[in-house]
Amino acid sequence: MPDTLPALNPALAALLSRASVPARSLTDPGPDDAAIGLAVAAALRAPDHGGLRPWRFLVVRGAARAALGAVLAASLARRVPQTPPDRLALEQAKPLRAPVVIVAGAAVRADHPIPAWEQEASAAAGVMNLMNALDAQGHGAIWLSSPALRDDAVKRALGFASGDALLGWIYAGTPAAERPRPPRPAPDGFWREWRGAEDMA
Ligand SMILES: Cc1cc2nc3c(=O)[nH]c(=O)nc-3n(C[C@H](O)[C@H](O)[C@H](O)COP(=O)(O)O)c2cc1C
Numbered sequence: 001m002p003d004t005l006p007a008l009n010p011a012l013a014a015l016l017s018r019a020s021v022p023a024r025s026l027t028d029p030g031p032d033d034a035a036i037g038l039a040v041a042a043a044l045r046a047p048d049h050g051g052l053r054p055w056r057f058l059v060v061r062g063a064a065r066a067a068l069g070a071v072l073a074a075s076l077a078r079r080v081p082q083t084p085p086d087r088l089a090l091e092q093a094k095p096l097r098a099p100v101v102i103v104a105g106a107a108v109r110a111d112h113p114i115p116a117w118e119q120e121a122s123a124a125a126g127v128m129n130l131m132n133a134l135d136a137q138g139h140g141a142i143w144l145s146s147p148a149l150r151d152d153a154v155k156r157a158l159g160f161a162s163g164d165a166l167l168g169w170i171y172a173g174t175p176a177a178e179r180p181r182p183p184r185p186a187p188d189g190f191w192r193e194w195r196g197a198e199d200m201a
Contacts, residue, residue: 021140026173030099
């Protein structure tokens, strides 16, 4: 794949080379408002059944990361009361690993004929566009998750409704070193053609 990349248009080359950067390898500077704005604009290009615009992004940076850490630690202590203090301290420090944490959410309309899974899928597609746009602008990012995403108290603290879905913590910053972009498997094993009757069991 790499030797064919120069012949591709830049957008496709960017898609074919995106790679995550571990949170601890994300350093200052984080993406600024302009870079974040472009990334969110890319997220808003995700397909959107019913025009529901489910994409919601919350940018946490600077001192607010410590406040987010406190919310995460309180969530863990509430959900798992026997958690030892050193594990709680680890949870609290998590958002400090990168200069910017983007909380990715979906505003889900439970009463709408478009099923909730489609609304979440649209929001998740937006997250992928956001990550590709960060990568294309030279920023590193990684999509992380944790049980706190499903904690109503966490949603409330971050200004989400309990019916909203939190899809992930997107850590972003400048890659500390030239990021590895490990090869992916060849696409051939992941698609096939179905020709109708002759391929039916
Ligand atoms: C919804 C979602 C949640 C994820 N949560 C975690 C996580 O909590 N911890 C983790 O190490 N990787 C998690 N990953 C995987 C990383 O984002 C990343 O894809 C992985 O490190 C492989 O890197 P790559 O994207 O360059 O292949 C998650 C991915 C997705 C799509």
